[in-house]
Amino acid sequence: LSFDFYATSCPTAEIIVKNTVREASSLDPTLPGKLLRLVFHDCFVEGCDASILLQGNGTERSDPANSFLGGFSTIDSAKRVLEFFCPGTVSCADILALAARDAVEFAGGPSVQVPTGRRDGRISLASNVRPNIIDTSFTMDQMLKIFSAKGLSLDDLVTLSGAHTIGSAHCNAFMDRFKVDSKGNFTLIDSSLDREYAAQLTKRCPGGAAATSPTTDNDPETPSLFDNQYYKDLLAHKGLFQSDSVLVSDKRTISKVQNFANNQDSFFESWEQSFLRLTSIGVKIDNEGEVRQLCAVVN
Numbered sequence: 001l002s003f004d005f006y007a008t009s010c011p012t013a014e015i016i017v018k019n020t021v022r023e024a025s026s027l028d029p030t031l032p033g034k035l036l037r038l039v040f041h042d043c044f045v046e047g048c049d050a051s052i053l054l055q056g057n058g059t060e061r062s063d064p065a066n067s068f069l070g071g072f073s074t075i076d077s078a079k080r081v082l083e084f085f086c087p088g089t090v091s092c093a094d095i096l097a098l099a100a101r102d103a104v105e106f107a108g109g110p111s112v113q114v115p116t117g118r119r120d121g122r123i124s125l126a127s128n129v130r131p132n133i134i135d136t137s138f139t140m141d142q143m144l145k146i147f148s149a150k151g152l153s154l155d156d157l158v159t160l161s162g163a164h165t166i167g168s169a170h171c172n173a174f175m176d177r178f179k180v181d182s183k184g185n186f187t188l189i190d191s192s193l194d195r196e197y198a199a200q201l202t203k204r205c206p207g208g209a210a211a212t213s214p215t216t217d218n219d220p221e222t223p224s225l226f227d228n229q230y231y232k233d234l235l236a237h238k239g240l241f242q243s244d245s246v247l248v249s250d251k252r253t254i255s256k257v258q259n260f261a262n263n264q265d266s267f268f269e270s271w272e273q274s275f276l277r278l279t280s281i282g283v284k285i286d287n288e289g290e291v292r293q294l295c296a297v298v299n
């Protein structure tokens with residue numbers, strides 16, 4: 001990968017992606033979160049190779065763990081423009097990494113220079129999703145095991161979890177942390193969650209209707225701003241997922257959380273490094289992959 005990969009073959013590549021993300025985000029403020037989660041779910045399965053974008057029976061996209069992913073149409077739009085100006089040149093994997101980078105910037109986060117040159121993969125299997133994607137119920141050791149397998153550290157886990165400073169979630173991702181009986185009586189199951197916050201969350205999940213339920217902001221304070229508020233939320237026991245709360249209950253990660261909560265610059269600096277590591281996982285180059293014509297299908 002290199003920073004000037006498309007300098008001669010498609011010098012406007014990054015501008016085209018940025019403009020597409022900018023326009024789409026101004027119409028749909030939920031888009032930045034979707035693009036950011038999309039690159040995470042791409043890179044953790046088969047590397048950053050746009051395997052998540054392939055459609056069809058039994059692909060990664062068809063796994064229930066990926067059912068709430070979004071942002072696909074924005075990637076398709078950017079690809080359409082790029083195929084017009086630079087046919088067969090810019091990979092879907094690069095478009096996705098650049099779009100996620102731009103999404104963070106438009107949400108108020110740091111702008112990161114991202115190297116390009118990723119090729120698109122030809123393999124996308126639902127059976128590869130569960131072993132590689134972290135569930136909210138995982139312990140720190142289970143999370144660390146998956147992160148290590150990707151060449152990422154505990155610090156990367158704390159930093160990249162900061163993505164939950166934007167975006168939203170469906171009830172089934174956090175509903176098991178509390179319980180409401182038929183009489184409306186509320187019981188807190190996970191005591192690492194603030195009681196009042198949990199009581200508010202129950203109102204977002206009426207009757208336990210998980211899939212059809214409305215979404216809840218990941219960061220209750222600044223839901224669409226990419227800032228360090230997520231870490232302040234964690235210290236206030238307002239991490240939405242169990243996997244967020246674990247970051248303050250584990251002595252290996254609490255000091256990093258405190259550091260980021262007190263110092264946004266420190267979070268942003270770490271973000272830049274960790275985001276580069278995330279978007280470099282298992283990249284395919286040259287004939288290890290292809291440049292798809294359409295991001296949803298292999299050539």
Ligand code: HEM
Nearest residue numbers: 033036037040068134135136160163167168169170173243
């Ligand atoms: C480490 C373990 C992680 C777990 C268990 C986890 C889990 C989840 C879950 C359950 C949701 C809600 C999905 C829904 O119901 O719609 C979510 C949302 C989100 N996640 Fe994570 N996540 C993790 C790490 C990450 C990382 C590393 C990133 C990116 C760098 C990320 C970015 C996001 C974003 C941006 C959203 C909001 C998506 C939207 O608004 O549509 N997450 N995550």
Ligand SMILES: [Ca+2]
Nearest residue numbers: 042045047051
């Ligand atoms: Ca992938």
Ligand SMILES: [Ca+2]
Nearest residue numbers: 165219222225
């Ligand atoms: Ca925020």
